Ligand SMILES: CCCCCCCC/C=C\CCCCCCCC(=O)N[C@@H](CCCCN)C(=O)O
Ligand SMILES: [Zn+2]
């Protein structure tokens with residue numbers, strides 16, 4: 034059963050220096066109360082990192098086995114009171130669903146990991162392979178003070194990981210047009226990000242004698258040009274090619290043939306899948322106008338107009354290239370462009386028979402979600418704390434073991450975020466099995482089943 038108390042704690046992260054620290058402290062106390070075995074077992078060390086994040090070191094009985102890591106975060110994005118069926122921090126249960134900010138992103142993982150470990154400890158289970166659990170407190174605002182500090186601490190201790198599992202993808206059921214059965218997408222990379230601040234300054238004055246162009250008009254035209262001129266289609270040039278090739282047999286004829294031959298059909302496929310926002314995010318670097326500020330009074334021409342634009346960079350592109358395209362598209366020197374945040378897409382993690390993490394995930398997914406018909410490498414369209422761990426392993430995977438239906442994706446950061454009680458229990462079961470399956474020292478033999486391998 035979901036620890037509903039965790040959802041009721043409003044661990045909202047608004048800006049890096051605007052966190053609800055009272056709630057973060059309360060969350061720390063809460064997990065100590067509900068997971069007593071995790072906090073008192075002799076072979077588990079817990080540390081508070083960056084004031085509010087938690088790092089657990091679970092010492093396995095066999096020091097020869099290279100450790101792995103499970104990552105999650107306790108902070109959530111803000112939630113408005115209106116628009117929700119139930120208040121976002123009420124953890125109300127309705128028709129088998131628990132509603133609340135953080136039920137999918139990402140208290141389900143934070144609590145689910147600790148719950149699975151608590152269950153194992155109560156059964157006197159001691160893992161053979163050591164592992165780390167990181168619960169960040171500021172993932173939604175960069176992870177610099179939480180997740181990144183955990184990574185730096187482990188790096189300073191000389192830790193190397195065999196693999197790392199974080200949030201960022203899931204079991205998609207009816208999300209990809211043309212695929213009827215649920216498919217597990219394990220993201221092997223995540224898109225890069227570029228956030229630009231655009232500013233236009235012009236002389237202030239009386240609205241009764243306006244200039245031909247105002248700061249607002251100039252800026253509005255610039256952002257509109259960005260929106261009307263999407264970044265180039267790059268479908269088929271990144272790991273999404275691998276994803277669709279793996280999923281090809283899930284499509285009915287003739288789409289299965291099309292997907293198997295993306296070298297020929299990718300221009301056609303990209304035009305179809307870009308029509309939906311999630312599909313579009315696979316096709317290109319996305320452009321999102323997220324902040325627009327100007328004006329103080331209806332009869333005053335404002336001196337300043339500013340906007341923020343957030344680009345999520347396709348794995349086949351880099352920050353510098355996106356910036357060049359933006360400058361060419363705006364093509365107006367009056368628009369001052371400054372970079373607020375920028376990083377390239379993350380490296381692509383191994384996806385082959387030698388990749389221990391992948392084999393363990395496959396086996397665990399098949400154990401716990403037998404109705405999943407394919408397991409494929411995917412691309413995380415958002416960003417996760419795992420990007421701070423690239424010095425510890427090249428095997429970083431993003432996968433939340435939760436079934437997401439078409440309307441669930443927009444609940445993440447949106448209204449009515451929810452998880453079904455059944456899905457949460459499955460998540461705990463997955464983690465419970467995963468920890469045990471990770472104790473193998475050799476890779477399992479390739480599985481001969483109808484599953485996509
Ligand atoms: C052809 C269709 C394929 C569709 C694939 C869509 C899969 C959608 C599944 C799950 C959605 C995952 C959401 C990603 C998690 C992102 C976590 C997050 O919100 N991170 C923040 C970090 C902000 C850090 C500050 N710079 C973010 O990305 O904004
Ligand atoms: Zn998240």
Ligand SMILES: [Zn+2]
Pocket residue numbers: 110138173446
């Ligand atoms: Zn999020």
